[in-house]
Amino acid sequence: MRTPLIAGNWKMYKNINEAAELATTLKNVLKDVAADKAEVAICPPFTDLQVVSAVIKGTNIRLGAQNMYAAQEGAFTGEISPLMLRSAGVHYVILGHSERRQYFKETNEDINKKIKMAIEHSLFPILCVGEKLEERENGTTFNVIKTQLTGCLAGIPKDKIGSIVVAYEPIWAIGTGKTATPDQAQEVHKFIRETLVSLYDQVTADAVRIQYGGSVKADNAKTLMNMPDIDGALVGGASLKADSFEAIVKFYK
Ligand code: PGA
Numbered sequence: 001m002r003t004p005l006i007a008g009n010w011k012m013y014k015n016i017n018e019a020a021e022l023a024t025t026l027k028n029v030l031k032d033v034a035a036d037k038a039e040v041a042i043c044p045p046f047t048d049l050q051v052v053s054a055v056i057k058g059t060n061i062r063l064g065a066q067n068m069y070a071a072q073e074g075a076f077t078g079e080i081s082p083l084m085l086r087s088a089g090v091h092y093v094i095l096g097h098s099e100r101r102q103y104f105k106e107t108n109e110d111i112n113k114k115i116k117m118a119i120e121h122s123l124f125p126i127l128c129v130g131e132k133l134e135e136r137e138n139g140t141t142f143n144v145i146k147t148q149l150t151g152c153l154a155g156i157p158k159d160k161i162g163s164i165v166v167a168y169e170p171i172w173a174i175g176t177g178k179t180a181t182p183d184q185a186q187e188v189h190k191f192i193r194e195t196l197v198s199l200y201d202q203v204t205a206d207a208v209r210i211q212y213g214g215s216v217k218a219d220n221a222k223t224l225m226n227m228p229d230i231d232g233a234l235v236g237g238a239s240l241k242a243d244s245f246e247a248i249v250k251f252y253k
Contacts, residue, residue, distance in 0.1 A: 005165055067095070126234065
């Protein structure tokens, strides 16, 4: 049984006060979500990690970061290391988000290094993959996803795959209000699982959680989450307000 993971990606929103307020509200409204039904994580910007960590301490809500650098420490001005994330109480780290790939030119090779370094420091990567609109339209979705998965997971042994969550986020659905239909999403999730079988084996692939992301809202979450290979959601816009995030999480209560 895979426990679904609902993670809120706050992106570059919320100052320290706003983050503390949202985390406090979430802590109160989500306190009776059964841990075996769903796992909940929130991923605020770096500057909010410490305050959010203090607010959610002792609850079932886990803390995630949105990126990290693939080195323990060093002269890398402006970067944040896995050790720093650990010391701020971080559990998950989103890696390879399409906005990082698009605006900051991160490659599968860069993401692969980050995943390895994250695992080495006991962080749990949420690896994002997804195709652009033109790739979907020209029929190359599966090739793109396969290239991303094989590149990002290169050299990662079977016994470490259990700490990785994959998030399928079609780029054309992110922040656009356009969601993949449950069938479109399921088709790719199934393909991701089959690719994991070919890279590892059936038992390993069956244990990996694959989240869907891209304009997930309360009104579309349920049908998406009912699909057999969809194990939760990576939520952007709808995670910035307690009521809309709560409404998504509540499907699992
Ligand atoms: P969205 O973002 O829910 O606002 O589409 C999802 C994401 O980018 O993780």
